[in-house]
Amino acid sequence: xxxxEERAEIEAEFPHYPNRKAVCIDAMKIVQKRRxxxxxxxxxxxxELLGMSIADLDGVATFYNLIFRRPVGxxxxxxxxxxxxxxxxxxxxxxxxSERLGIQLGETTPDGRFxxxxxxxxxxxxxxxxxxxxxDTHFDLTPARIDRILERYP
Amino acid sequence: xxAEKPLxxxxxxxxxxxxxxxxxxxxxxxxxxxxLKMSPAEIVExxxxxxxxxxxxxxxxxxxxxxxxPVNAPHPRYLVAxxxxxxxxxxxxxxxxxxxxxxxxxxxxxxxxxxxxxxGYIFLRGEYKLAAARIANALAEAYAAGYLGANILGSGxxxxxxxxxxxxxxxxxxxxxxxxxxxxxxxxxxxxxxxxPVSGLFGKPTTINNVETLCNVPxxxxxxxAWFRGLSRGKDGGTKLYGASGKVNxxxxxxxxxxxxxxxxxxxxxxxxxxxxxxxxLLPGGASTDFxxxxxxxxxxxxxxxxKAGSRMGTGTMIxxxxxxxxxxxxWNLTHFFAQESCGWCTPCWSGLGWAERxxxxxxxxxxxxxxxEKLAFQTRFWAPGHTFCALAPGAAEPLQSALKYxxxxxxxxxTEGRCPWR
Ligand SMILES: Cc1cc2nc3c(=O)[nH]c(=O)nc-3n(C[C@H](O)[C@H](O)[C@H](O)COP(=O)(O)O)c2cc1C
Ligand code: SF4
Ligand code: FES
Numbered sequence: 001x002x003x004x005e006e007r008a009e010i011e012a013e014f015p016h017y018p019n020r021k022a023v024c025i026d027a028m029k030i031v032q033k034r035r036x037x038x039x040x041x042x043x044x045x046x047x048e049l050l051g052m053s054i055a056d057l058d059g060v061a062t063f064y065n066l067i068f069r070r071p072v073g074x075x076x077x078x079x080x081x082x083x084x085x086x087x088x089x090x091x092x093x094x095x096x097x098s099e100r101l102g103i104q105l106g107e108t109t110p111d112g113r114f115x116x117x118x119x120x121x122x123x124x125x126x127x128x129x130x131x132x133x134x135x136d137t138h139f140d141l142t143p144a145r146i147d148r149i150l151e152r153y154p
Numbered sequence: 155x156x157a158e159k160p161l162x163x164x165x166x167x168x169x170x171x172x173x174x175x176x177x178x179x180x181x182x183x184x185x186x187x188x189x190l191k192m193s194p195a196e197i198v199e200x201x202x203x204x205x206x207x208x209x210x211x212x213x214x215x216x217x218x219x220x221x222x223x224p225v226n227a228p229h230p231r232y233l234v235a236x237x238x239x240x241x242x243x244x245x246x247x248x249x250x251x252x253x254x255x256x257x258x259x260x261x262x263x264x265x266x267x268x269x270x271x272x273x274g275y276i277f278l279r280g281e282y283k284l285a286a287a288r289i290a291n292a293l294a295e296a297y298a299a300g301y302l303g304a305n306i307l308g309s310g311x312x313x314x315x316x317x318x319x320x321x322x323x324x325x326x327x328x329x330x331x332x333x334x335x336x337x338x339x340x341x342x343x344x345x346x347x348x349x350x351p352v353s354g355l356f357g358k359p360t361t362i363n364n365v366e367t368l369c370n371v372p373x374x375x376x377x378x379x380a381w382f383r384g385l386s387r388g389k390d391g392g393t394k395l396y397g398a399s400g401k402v403n404x405x406x407x408x409x410x411x412x413x414x415x416x417x418x419x420x421x422x423x424x425x426x427x428x429x430x431x432x433x434x435x436l437l438p439g440g441a442s443t444d445f446x447x448x449x450x451x452x453x454x455x456x457x458x459x460x461x462k463a464g465s466r467m468g469t470g471t472m473i474x475x476x477x478x479x480x481x482x483x484x485x486w487n488l489t490h491f492f493a494q495e496s497c498g499w500c501t502p503c504w505s506g507l508g509w510a511e512r513x514x515x516x517x518x519x520x521x522x523x524x525x526x527x528e529k530l531a532f533q534t535r536f537w538a539p540g541h542t543f544c545a546l547a548p549g550a551a552e553p554l555q556s557a558l559k560y561x562x563x564x565x566x567x568x569x570t571e572g573r574c575p576w577r
Contacts, residue, residue: 016316018356024338025321029280063340064321066280078281082242083441084399086487087479120324120491121242122281125399125471126406135283
């Protein structure tokens with residue numbers, strides 16, 4: 001069941017588009033904002049609200065990098081693996097993150113604190129290497145900086 | 155008095171966004187007032203005369219694009235600002251979005267009026283959280299002052315403007331992929347024709363422009379086409395947001411006359427190479443442009459001249475390759491990106507890119523085979539314009555084909571030595 005808040009927020013998008021189907025990406029993001037990911041039953045509920053099949057919705061969901069169809073940790077770390085960051089040593093920073101957290105890219109720490117995933121260029125290449133944690137972008141990464149930054153995400 | 159850096163002059167040094175009051179004090183929204191007293195056709199003519207070319211990468215003449223919306227085209231008509239900026243190595247639109255959101259809004263209001271637009275969308279990549287907050291705020295300020303909405307400044311013209319946050323995929327930046335994304339679909343591109351000005355978003359006439367393109371519109375209307383042409387050192391008018399990343403002393407972004415040479419950008423503005431690193435080459439404007447090398451450094455950075463040198467200016471943000479970075483590794487990284495972001499529609503793209511990525515990975519890991527280079531070069535020909543549905547595959551071909559040309563020896567050493575010499 002969509003919560004009343006989720007439903008209200010999705011319905012508030014309706015006037016911004018000429019049909020309901022166009023709202024589906026926003027709808028999935030609204031659910032994800034509250035639950036961390038988009039579970040199957042939420043797809044069914046969104047489908048009912050927007051008049052779309054679950055298959056259609058899942059086809060859309062799986063196209064996009066920022067919609068999660070599996071649970072993630074409390075915080076999501078997105079490490080940029082694109083070219084400028086790579087030149088500036090993102091492999092090493094990524095290796096450091098993996099080691100510190102004890103997980104590989106695509107995994108979540110056993111305590112559910114962090115999920116580590118790669119992301120394409122975050123548009124901050126003049127401050128490479130770069131990562132994003134939840135909504136914050138972090139620049140000019142070094143192992144020591146990474147350690148300090150992680151402490152801010154309990 | 156007209157600024158020589160119309161895009162960045164009024165940005166606050168502390169990095170905060172220019173709010174409406176400060177934007178207005180600097181003359182902001184004056185161009186919109188002026189535009190509303192002109193006819194839409196007059197604005198299109200002025201923009202044509204300015205020689206403004208699209209800053210999204212392809213350099214399409216903006217005034218000409220606007221004139222493609224038929225005069226008696228049906229309504230509602232749409233205008234979409236392409237703020238997807240997912241091209242690796244590109245970080246110019248983020249500056250405008252975060253620091254000068256009203257410039258984009260004013261540019262869209264004028265572009266909207268010129269094309270008879272009823273509804274505009276700012277298609278923003280989802281990761282640009284700070285930009286999203288600042289644009290949302292600026293939109294509210296603009297609505298409150300009557301610069302947006304029904305009957306803008308009492309002119310009788312009205313446009314709604316909405317912010318749309320993407321869920322992330324490079325293909326959303328391709329203009330018809332973007333239209334599908336806005337309609338709540340997968341961002342596969344559409345067959346053209348029909349072109350978006352005739353049948354675009356929700357099947358209605360639609361104009362799509364890059365953020366930097368739209369930000370150039372208010373200064374053109376305010377100061378005139380001749381002034382705009384005069385800002386440039388070459389044939390393509392205006393200034394350009396240029397950037398550099400990689401092992402240079404001062405990676406960054408600068409608004410400079412269009413046609414500033416690559417050498418000047420690299421040596422003066424980026425401060426040259428970091429100590430201990432030598433220049434080997436660069437991608438002039440993002441991941442999907444051909445490498446240029448030493449012999450090209452005196453090329454003026456504009457659409458015309460960079461093309462003559464065998465590449466494309468693209469987004470104008472250069473990615474610099476140094477002598478301690480492996481060109482094969484770099485090409486692998488780039489090809490990995492394109493293979494991952496392929497939408498899967500055309501075989502040469504989804505299959506060929508994946509194959510090329512595996513070959514490059516093997517080479518980098520010491521498993522290269524004789525004949526790999528010929529096969530890779532042969533493969534890039536299938537990605538040329540005309541073989542695929544959209545420009546992603548042709549873009550992917552550019553760094554690879556040029557790397558094979560300029561860094562051939564490095565590729566060969568990987569194969570003959572059976573290892574990456576940089577590891
Ligand atoms: C795969 C792909 C990704 C693109 N990404 C962007 C982008 O992020 N931003 C952008 O402005 N243009 C992008 N473009 C170019 C757009 O399709 C389009 O040409 C541009 O937005 C037109 O605006 P302009 O005429 O103002 O340059 C991309 C093109 C392709 C093929
Ligand atoms: S070239 Fe690639 S990204 Fe473009 S339509 Fe074909 S498969 Fe999709
Ligand atoms: S390549 Fe990492 S931020 Fe651009």
